[in-house]
Amino acid sequence: xxxxxxxxxLTEKFLLLDLFEGLRVTWKNFxxxxxxVEYPEVKLEPSDRFRGMFRFSHERCIACKLCAMxxxxxxxxxxxxxxxxxxxxKKKKVKxxxxxxxxxxxxxxxxxxxxACPTTPKSIWLTTKTYELSTYDRGELYFxxxxxxxxxxxxxxxxxxxxxKRAGLGQQDAIRKIDEGRES
Amino acid sequence: MLLMAVPVDxxxxxxxxxxxxxxxxxxxxxxxxxxxxxxxERKVLAYIQVRLxxxxxxPHGLLQFVADPIKLLLKEDIIPSGAQRAAFFIAPMxxxxxxxxxxxxxxxxxxxxxxxxxxxxxxxLVLALTSTGVYGMILGxxxxxxxxxxxxxxxxxxxxxxxxxPFALSIIGVLMIVxxxxxxxxxxxxEAHLWNVIxxxxxxxxxxxxMIAENNRAPFDLPEAESELVAGFHTEYSGMKFALFFLxxxxxxxxxxxxxxxLFFGGWTLGMGGxxxxxxxxxxxxxxxxxxxxxxxxxxxxxxxxxYLFLRGTFPRYRFDQLMDLGWKxxxxxxxxxxxxxxxxxxxxxxxxx
Amino acid sequence: MSTLDPETMLNxxxxxxxxxxxxxxxxxxxxxxxxIDGERVIDAKPIIGYLxxxxxxxxxxxxxxxxxxxxxxxDYVAAATNNLGYVEAIEKLMGITNQxxxxxxIIRVMLAELQxxxxxxxxLATHAIDLGAMTPFFYTFREREEILxxxxxYCGARLTLNCMKIGGQPYDIDDxxxxxxxxxxxxxxxxxxxxxxxxxxxxxxxxxxxGIGVISPEEAIDWGLTGPPLRGSGVNWDLRKALPYEIxxxxxxxxxxxxxGDTYDRYLIRMEEMRQSARMLRQCAEKVKETTPGDLKAKxxxxxxxxxxxxxxxxxxxxxxLGYYVISDxxxxxxxxxxxRPPSFINLQALPAMLRGHLVxxxxxxxxxxxxxxxxxxx
Numbered sequence: 001x002x003x004x005x006x007x008x009x010l011t012e013k014f015l016l017l018d019l020f021e022g023l024r025v026t027w028k029n030f031x032x033x034x035x036x037v038e039y040p041e042v043k044l045e046p047s048d049r050f051r052g053m054f055r056f057s058h059e060r061c062i063a064c065k066l067c068a069m070x071x072x073x074x075x076x077x078x079x080x081x082x083x084x085x086x087x088x089x090k091k092k093k094v095k096x097x098x099x100x101x102x103x104x105x106x107x108x109x110x111x112x113x114x115x116a117c118p119t120t121p122k123s124i125w126l127t128t129k130t131y132e133l134s135t136y137d138r139g140e141l142y143f144x145x146x147x148x149x150x151x152x153x154x155x156x157x158x159x160x161x162x163x164x165k166r167a168g169l170g171q172q173d174a175i176r177k178i179d180e181g182r183e184s
Numbered sequence: 185m186l187l188m189a190v191p192v193d194x195x196x197x198x199x200x201x202x203x204x205x206x207x208x209x210x211x212x213x214x215x216x217x218x219x220x221x222x223x224x225e226r227k228v229l230a231y232i233q234v235r236l237x238x239x240x241x242x243p244h245g246l247l248q249f250v251a252d253p254i255k256l257l258l259k260e261d262i263i264p265s266g267a268q269r270a271a272f273f274i275a276p277m278x279x280x281x282x283x284x285x286x287x288x289x290x291x292x293x294x295x296x297x298x299x300x301x302x303x304x305x306x307x308x309l310v311l312a313l314t315s316t317g318v319y320g321m322i323l324g325x326x327x328x329x330x331x332x333x334x335x336x337x338x339x340x341x342x343x344x345x346x347x348x349x350p351f352a353l354s355i356i357g358v359l360m361i362v363x364x365x366x367x368x369x370x371x372x373x374x375e376a377h378l379w380n381v382i383x384x385x386x387x388x389x390x391x392x393x394x395m396i397a398e399n400n401r402a403p404f405d406l407p408e409a410e411s412e413l414v415a416g417f418h419t420e421y422s423g424m425k426f427a428l429f430f431l432x433x434x435x436x437x438x439x440x441x442x443x444x445x446x447l448f449f450g451g452w453t454l455g456m457g458g459x460x461x462x463x464x465x466x467x468x469x470x471x472x473x474x475x476x477x478x479x480x481x482x483x484x485x486x487x488x489x490x491x492y493l494f495l496r497g498t499f500p501r502y503r504f505d506q507l508m509d510l511g512w513k514x515x516x517x518x519x520x521x522x523x524x525x526x527x528x529x530x531x532x533x534x535x536x537x538x
Numbered sequence: 539m540s541t542l543d544p545e546t547m548l549n550x551x552x553x554x555x556x557x558x559x560x561x562x563x564x565x566x567x568x569x570x571x572x573x574i575d576g577e578r579v580i581d582a583k584p585i586i587g588y589l590x591x592x593x594x595x596x597x598x599x600x601x602x603x604x605x606x607x608x609x610x611x612x613d614y615v616a617a618a619t620n621n622l623g624y625v626e627a628i629e630k631l632m633g634i635t636n637q638x639x640x641x642x643x644i645i646r647v648m649l650a651e652l653q654x655x656x657x658x659x660x661x662l663a664t665h666a667i668d669l670g671a672m673t674p675f676f677y678t679f680r681e682r683e684e685i686l687x688x689x690x691x692y693c694g695a696r697l698t699l700n701c702m703k704i705g706g707q708p709y710d711i712d713d714x715x716x717x718x719x720x721x722x723x724x725x726x727x728x729x730x731x732x733x734x735x736x737x738x739x740x741x742x743x744x745x746x747x748x749g750i751g752v753i754s755p756e757e758a759i760d761w762g763l764t765g766p767p768l769r770g771s772g773v774n775w776d777l778r779k780a781l782p783y784e785i786x787x788x789x790x791x792x793x794x795x796x797x798x799g800d801t802y803d804r805y806l807i808r809m810e811e812m813r814q815s816a817r818m819l820r821q822c823a824e825k826v827k828e829t830t831p832g833d834l835k836a837k838x839x840x841x842x843x844x845x846x847x848x849x850x851x852x853x854x855x856x857x858x859x860l861g862y863y864v865i866s867d868x869x870x871x872x873x874x875x876x877x878x879r880p881p882s883f884i885n886l887q888a889l890p891a892m893l894r895g896h897l898v899x900x901x902x903x904x905x906x907x908x909x910x911x912x913x914x915x916x917x
Contacts (some may be wrong), residue, residue, distance in 0.1 A: 003806040051694035072604035110607035231678035501670030
């Protein structure tokens with residue numbers, strides 16, 4: 001089908017009716033309700049499937065490393081070692097997670113890791129409806145296992161001594177520090 | 185009224201002191217209106233574009249026009265290397281001075297309270313003063329040491345100069361009907377007969393187009409458009425110098441709106457043919473009448489200022505050669521036709537030879 | 539260089555001017571070197587590469603499923619059609635094109651047409667604002683917001699969607715989504731009418747776009763243009779009708795064509811395409827109700843390993859023909875080579891030919907009418 005160019009009658013040309021048509025549209029929209037959402041007093045709620053910040057669940061994770069393989073940017077760092085543990089009276093070989101770190105500053109939130117996770121419900125999920133991830137320090141966006149599990153809906157800004165001490169601590173101390181930070 | 189307390193025929197009071205006081209008051213009002221208009225522009229444009237404008241500073245953003253000049257005053261004053269310092273310094277002031285001086289001639293309300301001077305060549309003096317606003321643009325473009333600014337400045341100067349002609353020609357019809365150049369007498373004529381927009385609708389339309397083009401406002405704002413190659417004469421200015429250019433533009437808009445209202449829409453009166461709220465009625469009501477007249481004038485002027493904004497928000501802009509085409513090939517012939525037809529009708533109605 | 543020297547200042551026969559990479563009107567980082575004589579343009583040379591990110595090289599290092607989020611980022615304005623082209627090319631290589639369940643196909647078409655409307659709305663916004671009309675920008679973004687909400691409800695993201703998988707769809711739609719879609723469609727035609735009331739009959743708009751950037755049909759075919767620049771000149775070639783993919787063969791729609799090949803015709807074509815996309819969406823919303831919910835993936839293994847071979851597959855993206863040329867060596871999980879044929883890159887070649895003889899102010903109109911996205915041009 002051919003697009004039709006509208007024909008202008010002579011009266012339209014001289015009476016400037018086309019310009020008044022445009023002004024009428026503008027006038028109508030002047031009185032319509034405004035679409036501005038006054039952030040940060042009013043925030044829009046993302047949908048249920050919104051891909052936001054990660055959550056991780058240590059007890060559901062089976063340390064299969066499928067998420068690390070699925071990530072297109074390789075930002076999931078997993079270290080696993082095998083251990084002999086007593087489970088229900090029998091000695092079983094169990095995988096123990098040493099390290100599950102995600103470098104969130106390079107993440108593109110594509111959710112391929114969530115798809116690859118074989119457990120039900122998933123051990124890593126992105127539907128936390130959190131998108132306010134900005135921090136003042138780039139190191140804040142490297143989340144280790146405890147932070148991935150224990151951060152609340154908004155990631156908190158750790159104090160300076162937490163940042164300084166995180167480098168040299170083991171896991172238990174890190175958890176204690178984060179808990180202390182949240183209470184203070 | 186206060187005027188009654190002073191002997192009326194004292195020349196110093198009548199010709200020097202009272203006009204000076206009134207002009208200072210008018211100057212203060214004009215500067216406040218122009219500064220507040222920056223906020224009105226942003227809010228009205230935003231409302232047209234279904235969004236809220238500035239609404240953080242003050243309730244509903246009403247103190248924004250106070251915050252903006254403070255910010256601009258505190259900004260770093262950058263002078264490009266190679267710029268001519270004296271010209272760079274003077275250029276922003278040049279458009280603003282005539283735009284404000286004109287308010288000594290334009291009456292903002294009914295006499296005797298609002299009339300500063302009554303010059304018998306009023307409208308001619310207004311036209312002459314507003315035409316000198318071009319110098320600031322040319323000098324601003326030249327002094328920036330930037331060939332794009334120079335081109336932009338020359339373009340907008342060419343646009344302003346070429347629309348001066350229809351600007352002046354379109355009001356000749358009004359002058360022929362009224363028979364005087366004095367602005368107060370033009371308003372007095374309109375309240376005794378019809379508002380000039382009715383017999384002179386063609387003149388009104390040409391005046392409207394010419395005044396928008398004179399002000400470099402949309403849809404004729406190519407020289408100051410951002411998406412053009414040439415960035416305009418005020419690119420290199422920062423801080424208060426930039427603010428002065430913009431204040432000059434808004435002051436010129438205000439002058440032109442006042443002119444439209446006085447020449448075509450009856451100024452501060454709401455009456456036609458001797459009926460309605462005319463100057464005599466307003467003078468009978470004393471100082472209430474004066475304020476009422478001023479308010480009526482203000483409302484009419486604001487209508488035209490907001491009309492400028494609606495035009496800016498609605499239409500795309502003309503290309504420069506199309507703009508010049510419109511001015512020289514359409515507006516000037518139409519204005520000449522208007523003069524011819526008006527002349528014939530005036531002569532015929534007056535029985536010839538009057 | 540001194541600008542105060544009379545000889546250099548008055549010698550203005552031919553000037554070379556840089557329409558730099560940083561400019562509000564170039565829709566990205568495009569640099570155009572113009573040779574101008576006063577106001578007339580004698581020659582123009584677009585220089586690209588400021589947004590090159592090595593996408594095709596990245597594709598060689600990633601598995602086939604991992605490449606899908608990266609295809610989003612080429613034409614970031616219309617991400618779903620990028621995804622669609624890629625997954626269709628891989629499915630064609632694997633030979634499973636007719637095993638995709640019908641519901642997945644209908645959902646794919648719905649997403650692609652929604653994306654076409656969204657891309658054309660953004661085109662209208664930027665084209666109008668380049669030519670000076672500021673308000674269509676805000677009105678179109680009001681409608682675009684609803685489309686982005688629909689995408690967010692479907693796959694969780696608004697711009698870089700990652701909404702398709704090789705072999706089917708990752709998510710299903712439910713009645714709430716279809717209701718939202720119906721609500722959007724009920725107001726959409728009135729909205730398009732509003733934009734047309736603002737621009738189509740407007741004498742200023744017509745003076746800026748009629749007769750600007752005329753391409754004859756032979757020239758258009760010679761340059762390899764596709765999409766609205768080609769159809770604006772009257773050549774009836776739309777991949778949805780000529781080589782139908784997914785369920786386009788069943789849908790009832792028309793392809794708008796222009797007669798003169800100027801900017802105004804391309805504007806009218808894109809407005810009409812938006813209406814036709816809305817028409818297709820209504821038909822798809824009816825058709826999807828007849829399919830079984832949940833039946834979304836073809837029966838293939840999770841590990842995608844296509845056989846050895848090469849394939850080229852093109853789809854009709856909003857900007858033209860988007861093509862993927864995939865070479866697989868049959869053994870590894872990553873492609874040997876994937877080459878993308880971006881429509882904006884090929885369409886941009888016609889810019890100097892269109893611009894010759896026009897004024898400098900027409901350059902922004904022409905960049906807008908070819909509708910380029912630098913992410914696609916540079917990959």
